[in-house]
Amino acid sequence: MERKDFLKKTFAMCGLAMIPAAVLESCSKSNTTAPSNVNFTIDLSVSANAALLNVGGYLVSNSVIVIHVSSGIYNAFSDICTHEGCSVGYNATSAQISCPCHGGQFSPQTGAVISGPPPSALKQYTVTQSGNVLTIKS
Numbered sequence: 001m002e003r004k005d006f007l008k009k010t011f012a013m014c015g016l017a018m019i020p021a022a023v024l025e026s027c028s029k030s031n032t033t034a035p036s037n038v039n040f041t042i043d044l045s046v047s048a049n050a051a052l053l054n055v056g057g058y059l060v061s062n063s064v065i066v067i068h069v070s071s072g073i074y075n076a077f078s079d080i081c082t083h084e085g086c087s088v089g090y091n092a093t094s095a096q097i098s099c100p101c102h103g104g105q106f107s108p109q110t111g112a113v114i115s116g117p118p119p120s121a122l123k124q125y126t127v128t129q130s131g132n133v134l135t136i137k138s
């Protein structure tokens with residue numbers, strides 16, 4: 001082996017050995033655990049919740065995405081992507097739940113994976129409506 005090849009290999013190995021553990025850790029999967037014991041209400045008469053008044057509107061509360069999918073029909077899912085844990089949002093134009101990190105797409109009806117790398121569906125929660133109040137439960 002020539003001297004310059006030896007030095008190249010040595011520096012390459014040292015460079016790899018000097019990568020801090022925190023950097024390597026950041027490449028590992030984040031928390032993808034959906035919230036459990038969900039039980040909260042959303043008052044539709046409160047201006048902070050106005051996004052839910054129109055079909056296609058959504059909001060995120062308690063790590064749960066609540067979507068007004070069609071007139072008077074609301075669906076709720078964990079907002080934690082099952083791939084690497086990014087927070088999902090709702091795209092009313094494509095009518096899909098979208099993950100901004102790697103393009104995962106989920107059904108706003110069932111939470112099932114439509115496309116992309118997520119390995120499993122979003123956890124779905126029940127939504128009941130009484131007057132202006134939505135109750136979201138596990």
Ligand code: FES
Nearest residue numbers: 081083099102104
């Ligand atoms: S974290 Fe959602 S697609 Fe990767």
